[in-house]
Amino acid sequence: MPVSANNLKTTRTRGRWLLPVTLVALCMLLLAVLASPMFSGEVYIGDDLGAFHLPLRAFYAEQLQAEQSFDWWPQLFGGYYATGEGQLGGYHPLHLALYKYLPLETAFNLEVFLSYPLMLLGMFCWLRRLLGRWLPALFGAVVFTFSGFNLLHLFHVNAIAVIAHIPWLLLAIDVVLKTDERRAAAWAWLAVAMLTGSQLLLGYPQYVWFSLLVEIGYVGWVITTQRKSRRAGGQTATPRQLLQLASAKAVGLLLGSLQLLPTFDALQHSVRQSAAAGFAESYSLHPLNFVQLVAPYLFENRVVGQNTHALGLYAGAVPLLLLVYLVGQRKHLGRLRPIAIAAACLGAFALLMALGRFGFLYRLQAWLPIVGSFRAPCRMIVLFHLSTAILSAVALMHLVRRQRQTRPPGDSPKTYLLMFALSLAALPLAMIFWSEHLGSWPRMLLGPALVGIAAALVYLSARRSSWALAGLLVFCAADLGVYGLSYSLWEKTANLEEQIASLAKPAPATSPDTAHNQSPARVALHLPAADSAERVGNLITLAGYLRVHGYVGLEPARRLDYRDPRALRLAGAGWIHHEFDEGSVRSPRERNQREPTNDEFVLPTWKPLDRFRLVTRAHVSDDPAGDLEYLDAETTALVEIPLQLTAATPGRLTPIFDNAGQMALEVDAPTQQLLVTNEAYHHGWRLWIDGQLSPALRVNGDFLGAVVPAGRHTIGLQFMPRSLRNGRFVSGCGLGLLGLGFLLIRFRRRRTEPMTRE
Numbered sequence: 001m002p003v004s005a006n007n008l009k010t011t012r013t014r015g016r017w018l019l020p021v022t023l024v025a026l027c028m029l030l031l032a033v034l035a036s037p038m039f040s041g042e043v044y045i046g047d048d049l050g051a052f053h054l055p056l057r058a059f060y061a062e063q064l065q066a067e068q069s070f071d072w073w074p075q076l077f078g079g080y081y082a083t084g085e086g087q088l089g090g091y092h093p094l095h096l097a098l099y100k101y102l103p104l105e106t107a108f109n110l111e112v113f114l115s116y117p118l119m120l121l122g123m124f125c126w127l128r129r130l131l132g133r134w135l136p137a138l139f140g141a142v143v144f145t146f147s148g149f150n151l152l153h154l155f156h157v158n159a160i161a162v163i164a165h166i167p168w169l170l171l172a173i174d175v176v177l178k179t180d181e182r183r184a185a186a187w188a189w190l191a192v193a194m195l196t197g198s199q200l201l202l203g204y205p206q207y208v209w210f211s212l213l214v215e216i217g218y219v220g221w222v223i224t225t226q227r228k229s230r231r232a233g234g235q236t237a238t239p240r241q242l243l244q245l246a247s248a249k250a251v252g253l254l255l256g257s258l259q260l261l262p263t264f265d266a267l268q269h270s271v272r273q274s275a276a277a278g279f280a281e282s283y284s285l286h287p288l289n290f291v292q293l294v295a296p297y298l299f300e301n302r303v304v305g306q307n308t309h310a311l312g313l314y315a316g317a318v319p320l321l322l323l324v325y326l327v328g329q330r331k332h333l334g335r336l337r338p339i340a341i342a343a344a345c346l347g348a349f350a351l352l353m354a355l356g357r358f359g360f361l362y363r364l365q366a367w368l369p370i371v372g373s374f375r376a377p378c379r380m381i382v383l384f385h386l387s388t389a390i391l392s393a394v395a396l397m398h399l400v401r402r403q404r405q406t407r408p409p410g411d412s413p414k415t416y417l418l419m420f421a422l423s424l425a426a427l428p429l430a431m432i433f434w435s436e437h438l439g440s441w442p443r444m445l446l447g448p449a450l451v452g453i454a455a456a457l458v459y460l461s462a463r464r465s466s467w468a469l470a471g472l473l474v475f476c477a478a479d480l481g482v483y484g485l486s487y488s489l490w491e492k493t494a495n496l497e498e499q500i501a502s503l504a505k506p507a508p509a510t511s512p513d514t515a516h517n518q519s520p521a522r523v524a525l526h527l528p529a530a531d532s533a534e535r536v537g538n539l540i541t542l543a544g545y546l547r548v549h550g551y552v553g554l555e556p557a558r559r560l561d562y563r564d565p566r567a568l569r570l571a572g573a574g575w576i577h578h579e580f581d582e583g584s585v586r587s588p589r590e591r592n593q594r595e596p597t598n599d600e601f602v603l604p605t606w607k608p609l610d611r612f613r614l615v616t617r618a619h620v621s622d623d624p625a626g627d628l629e630y631l632d633a634e635t636t637a638l639v640e641i642p643l644q645l646t647a648a649t650p651g652r653l654t655p656i657f658d659n660a661g662q663m664a665l666e667v668d669a670p671t672q673q674l675l676v677t678n679e680a681y682h683h684g685w686r687l688w689i690d691g692q693l694s695p696a697l698r699v700n701g702d703f704l705g706a707v708v709p710a711g712r713h714t715i716g717l718q719f720m721p722r723s724l725r726n727g728r729f730v731s732g733c734g735l736g737l738l739g740l741g742f743l744l745i746r747f748r749r750r751r752t753e754p755m756t757r758e
Contacts, residue, residue, distance in 0.1 A: 019400075022470055023138050026477040027120060030146055033485060034116055037493040038109045045499060046492030047155040047309070049112065051537025052551055056088055057108055058542055061099040063660060071262075072661030072682075072719040075541040076550030077558070078571055078703065079680035083259070083724060084266025085554050086203040087158050091258045091731075093201075105496050112157050115164040120145040122167035127393050129174060130339065135400060140393025141167075142477060143319055147385040148296075151484020152309035162207040163382060165199045169211060170218050176245050177222050177237040185244065186746035192248035193255065193738055197731075200256020203263060206374045210383060214346070219245070221342045244745060251741055254734025258727040263554075264370075265723035269682075270554040272373065280366060283376035284356025289313050291430070293320055294423040295447035296483060298430055300439045310378050313354075314483060315388045317454035318476035322395035323388070324415050325458050329398060336394050343394070347387030354380040399461050399469060416455035423451040450479060500542045506575045548573050556680070559624050559701035565606060566628040570700050572608045572678040609633055611658075612665060614650040614673045614708065618643045624701030637676050637699045643707060646671035651708070661719035668712045675715065679704045684721025689713050 037044055045054060056073065059082070063070035070090055073082035082088055089095050094114075098107035120141050127137035144150070144167075153159055172195065175188035199208045219242075226236040253260075267273070288304040289311055296302060296314040303311035326333070326340055333340055352361040356377030366372040426447065430438055438444065457475060460468035537551050548562055548571045560567040568576075617636040621627045624638045631638060635650075651669030667675065674697075681704045685696040689706075690713050699705035706715065 018466075019470055019473065020135055020138070023135065023142065023473050026474065027138070027142060030142075030477060030481050031117055031120075033481065034489070035109075035113050036489075038106070038113065040493070041105075041495060042493040043105050043108055043496050043499075044112050044154070044489075044492065045494050046488055049155050049157065049492075050494075050499075050539055053087070053155075053157055054108060055538040055541045056082065057099060057111075058104055059660070060088060060090055060095075061104045061107060064096065064100040068659055069661045069719070071721075071724060074660050074679070075546045076538060076552065077556055077680050078546075078548065078678055079682070079719075080550065080552065080556065081262065081266050081682060081684070081719075081721070084262035084721075085552055086205070086259070086263040086266065087553055089158055089161070089202040089259065091201055092198065092203075111161075112154065115157070115160045116145055116150070119150070119160075119164035119167065122164065122171065123389070126167040126171040126174070127390070129171060131336075131393060131397055133397055133400075136393040136397035139396045139473065139476075140389045143316065143392045143480070144386055144389030146477070146480045146484060147316070147389065148312045148314045148480070148484055149382045149385045151480070151488055152312045153382075154484075154488035155309065156204075158202050158204040159207050159379075161202050162199050162204050162211065165195050166211050166214055166386070169195050169215055173215060173218060173245060174222065176248070177219065177226075177241055180238075180241075182746055182748060185241075186742050189244050189248045189745050190738070190742045192245065193251040193741065196249055196252025197255025197734065200253065201259045203259045205260070205263060206371075206376075206379065207382075209371050209374065210380065214383065214386065217342075217346060221338075225338055247741060251734050251737050254730055254737065257730035257734065258724075261723040261727040261730070262721070265684075265721060266554045266556075267373075269557055271557050272554060273557065278357070280373055280375050281357040281362065281377060283307065283310050283378050284358055284362075285311060285313065285351075285354040285378040285381070287355065287358055291426050294419065294451055295426040295430075295444070296450070297439060297443040297446045298426055302439075302487075308487060310376060312487075313381055313384070315385055316476055316480045316483070317450040318458070318472055318479065319388045319392045320451070321416065321419060321454045321458040322392050324419055325462060326391060326395050326398070328415055333394070333398060336398060340391060340394050343387045343390035347384050347391070350380045350383035350387065354378050354384065399458075402462065403464050403466065403469065413459055416459050420448065420452045420455050423448040454479075499539075503539055503543050505540065505543050505545070545575075560628070561625050564625070564628060565604065566631070566633070567625070567701075568604065569606045569609055570628075570633055570678065570703065572611060573604060574608050576602050576604050609678065611678050612653045612655060613676050614653060614667070614669060615676055616645050616647050616650060616671070616673050618645055618674055618699075621701075628701075631700075633700070637674055637705065638701060639674075639697060639699055639705075641697075643674060644672065645674055645707075646710075648673070656714075663717040665715045666712070667708050667715055669708050669710055671710050673708050673710075674699065675706045675708050676700065677704045679717075681705075682719065682721065684719055684724070686718050686720050688716040688718075691716075 043054065044050075055075070059073055059075060060070050070088075071081065071083040073080045083090050095111065098110055102110070123141035123144050124134070124137050127140045128134050131137055150160060150163065169192060172188045172191035175184055176192060179185055179188070199211060223237055272279075286304045290313065291298060292303065292313045293315065301308050303313075305311045330337070330340070349361075352359050353365075354362075354377050356362045362377045362380075365374075427444060430444075453475060454472075457468050457472040461472055538547060541547065548568060560570070562568060562571065615635055615637050618639045619627070619631075619636060620640065620642055621638040622640075627638055648671040651667055651673055653675075654666040656664035656666060663679070665675075676699050681696075681698040681702055685704055687694050687696040687706050689708070694706060696717070697705045697707065704717070706717075708715065
């Protein structure tokens, strides 16, 4: 039966919409799987999400809903500068809205999830503007959003949120540099400033640095390509446009000062300042990890090393084979060639930087201030996956164009067979040289199978097979989704109430003598070794307990040794949490995930000291950890400067309120005495006695105190460090400049062209 013209047209129309509909459906499916905890009434708890982010955000939400300050987190270390830690993003507008007005579970799930659809949309919009076609743009967005790095780093919620800004920034920068229309230029300027400020307010400066590197490279590439097009009558970026871009970044820096200054403050007073040489190169990407590109499941932990999410390099089998395809078609790319070259250079740069101590390029960064102290070079993998996504979009665009050609250039199957052979060759090589790291045989064989299927699909697509092209999209999404979500999501969600109920907690007190150990009580972790299992996470704080130690990124530098019972008594530790039994846990990963049992919490042999007390003796000490041996903590305190105290009966204390970062007491002392607390000292504490500002003191090495004059007085304590006050002021200035800059660009006078005589 002959095919009519109408039937032929209908068939072509259906084929034209098959790929876009398939790709959109795949996006929706992956996002639905990612959002599944929200539909099942659970929360993300995997790795740092449960050990760090969820407990911190539970405190944050409680403070916001009570309309109280959240800058000081009293549940760790006797008190901790939560805003300065840099992974809360407490002053980000989105976080303020989520945790103030929504239940904790909903707000937390949305914070984790929202970065992915925003990243997907931003990457699509930027690639759509760059390539001019929306199918390859959407494909590139899928490859980047669901790349190994972004899904494996689901636990690092702030990092992923910062990364989600990158494509939006590139889009806005492109508009700033390529348009002279006032309205578009003003909105693009505003977007660059606000996105930069948003990144900084999220509080992960290392990834803001990565973003800045990409932005600088993109500006250089745009200027270079514009100069080449100028010879053909094109336009180039003017000095005014470059100045506008620089001013937008500067205003964004001011906007982010509310987070940036506290983070720098916390860094200055953390153990990072005394880190050993080579700290910045920790978590370098070992060169053997390049095997992952063709054998992602070869090793037991998927990587050469123990930290899977940090060292995961796998970018997907289809993107890998599309890179091979591009190399073979490099002479036929046409206008896509400059984009492909720039993306390849970005990927090469990222891999060299990710090698860290195994390469040479990362060491140059050590010469730079501030950023030279960033650790974990392997995090540069995110830029490699960004370049891979761009190249994948370019390759798909070329493949689609090739489908419409009557006589496309030939494509040899040899290169695809070579990649399959490399994947197979990884198995015997691994058995010879890395047998102790190998996984199970079914998982090891997955690598060659994935590469083989991807090679066949790419080759058949190059031979103008439409079904192979559709299969390529489906296979790529499935490969990336299974690789990332099987690690970061599978069996790593839980019902929040059930999770809190299942937490191991100290047993209830059985006598009046142990009533002081009831919740909320400080729980100390007994550490027989210096670097023992201290970082078991902060989940116990969800049950109302306070930790003498804690799991944070910027651990505060402390002067006492908290393996010493005397230090634990000063800290008010009412329970001791014993170290895990190493013999009962088979692997380090299981040991880190294992929660303690009730019998691992034991009562100490001492009675914890009161939270607030008055002492009448003070000794100057420059070695409080050593002088604890001679200290009668009931009547005496160690101080840094001489104090004039009078020996007498300690006065009486009556707490008025005791909130996070805010305390008030009534004191009635017969003589001048010293107020001693078990709240951690920080230079940001401000103290008032009867409304008059008075100096806060460091006592007993790590704790907060103050000299109280004789008589009846009201003492107020508030945590308000200068870095936070200055940050608020600078960010307020940036907010004013944001509006001013937008108006100046939007309503600037048009440049009048000189009149010419005819």
